[in-house]
Amino acid sequence: MRPQASQHLYIRAQQVLPGGVNSPVRSAYQRVFELDPIYVASGYGAYIQLTDGRMLIDYCLGYGPLILGHAHPEIVQTIADTAETGTCFGMTCEKEVQLAEVISSRLPGFQKMRFLNSGTEAAMLAIRLARAATGRQKIVKFDGCYHGHADPLLVQAGSGVATLGLPNSPGVPPATVADTLVMPYNDLTAVQNLMQTRGTEIAAILVEPVLGNVGCIPPRDGFLAGLRHLCDQSGSLLVFDEVMTGFRIGPSGALGRFHVRPDLIILGKVIGGGLPIGACCGSASLMDLIAPAGPVYQAGTFSGNPLAMAAGLKTLEILQRDDAFTQLNENSERLAAGLRRAGEKVGVPLQVNQIGAMLSLYFCDRPVTDYTIAKTANQELFKRYYRKLIDLGVHLAPSAFESSFLSIAHTQEVIEETVAAHEEALRAL
Numbered sequence: 001m002r003p004q005a006s007q008h009l010y011i012r013a014q015q016v017l018p019g020g021v022n023s024p025v026r027s028a029y030q031r032v033f034e035l036d037p038i039y040v041a042s043g044y045g046a047y048i049q050l051t052d053g054r055m056l057i058d059y060c061l062g063y064g065p066l067i068l069g070h071a072h073p074e075i076v077q078t079i080a081d082t083a084e085t086g087t088c089f090g091m092t093c094e095k096e097v098q099l100a101e102v103i104s105s106r107l108p109g110f111q112k113m114r115f116l117n118s119g120t121e122a123a124m125l126a127i128r129l130a131r132a133a134t135g136r137q138k139i140v141k142f143d144g145c146y147h148g149h150a151d152p153l154l155v156q157a158g159s160g161v162a163t164l165g166l167p168n169s170p171g172v173p174p175a176t177v178a179d180t181l182v183m184p185y186n187d188l189t190a191v192q193n194l195m196q197t198r199g200t201e202i203a204a205i206l207v208e209p210v211l212g213n214v215g216c217i218p219p220r221d222g223f224l225a226g227l228r229h230l231c232d233q234s235g236s237l238l239v240f241d242e243v244m245t246g247f248r249i250g251p252s253g254a255l256g257r258f259h260v261r262p263d264l265i266i267l268g269k270v271i272g273g274g275l276p277i278g279a280c281c282g283s284a285s286l287m288d289l290i291a292p293a294g295p296v297y298q299a300g301t302f303s304g305n306p307l308a309m310a311a312g313l314k315t316l317e318i319l320q321r322d323d324a325f326t327q328l329n330e331n332s333e334r335l336a337a338g339l340r341r342a343g344e345k346v347g348v349p350l351q352v353n354q355i356g357a358m359l360s361l362y363f364c365d366r367p368v369t370d371y372t373i374a375k376t377a378n379q380e381l382f383k384r385y386y387r388k389l390i391d392l393g394v395h396l397a398p399s400a401f402e403s404s405f406l407s408i409a410h411t412q413e414v415i416e417e418t419v420a421a422h423e424e425a426l427r428a429l
């Protein structure tokens, strides 16, 4: 497709899709970075190809699900084989049981789960369940954490809300968010103070164990353990939103890395192998509050969809079989080190935050430990850098507030090419 053709598609898209897209950040290429319209045609391994023919190394990876890279041959084959036997039944199939067994075996103590179709739905169920289990209404979330677009959680959220600088959304009734209390991430003292006075009203503290939706911000030592302690004191539930970190920052996600045990874990992204999925996981006693075992209602036409189950199962199998996390961690550290080194060499102050196969870069001269600091990073510099990087063949998610992801297809060679492009982009600033 020639550039005029992309322009034409852009115009058609504006006519039939709000803002020309189906998720807000996707409009940032034009709206924030003022690039000519670009559309993706295909993806393979670490690369995507645009409709204008350009090949880009991709660190967006569908915003996280594609830990095996695009169109991994075994995943493609699994999806094709499964599709031949039917795509939707509304009846329970063996693959749902198998995927639940595998996830449960990797997350000791989380015996049961409910599959849904998105991380958003998983977060909705987690808070409904926490409220039912505790008989309390209030929820604590953290500034910059994104848990999908459900009404009660759409306050001071990251991701698209941060990228496009949107205020809290109209259409969300004030009463719906009145029970959502927002705390600064990594600030245990603030949470302590809140819990001291209002702990007995709090149904759950909901947290991204690694804040991934304003870039990548790991938890301070003791932050998650501190939240666990406060929840124990007040009888509140601790919910880890591992939609991004689950099976990405290690074989048992944040649970395995930080050794802090939440009451509920929500998952999505990686566990669907590139197809839509969500999951809410917990102990048998908590999860048995969900209908039909218990009274907490939740349902879904496409929940436990055989294609997503099969792709997820195969993904987790490949990650395990190929000892993928060792290589993913090494390569991610290599990339982070390369990005930092180039910054020093060229003399541009930048922070690179990395944990497992997720990382982000801020044009900022002090460590980025929360959303307030992330917002002080130089957005104008990021914009110029981003535009140059696309020219040089590297695609990050179009936002200074989205994490970048690696896949097993991001080899050492790909990383070296990326670091070289990064250095050249820094020189051009």
Ligand SMILES: *Cc1c(COP(=O)(O)O)cnc(C)c1O
Binding pocket: 117, 118, 119, 120, 121, 123, 146, 147, 148, 149, 208, 212, 213, 241, 242, 243, 244, 268, 269, 277, 278
């Ligand atoms: C992506 C994401 C969600 C929302 O998942 P969807 O599948 O987009 O609804 C929730 N929480 C976190 C941490 C996420 O990164």
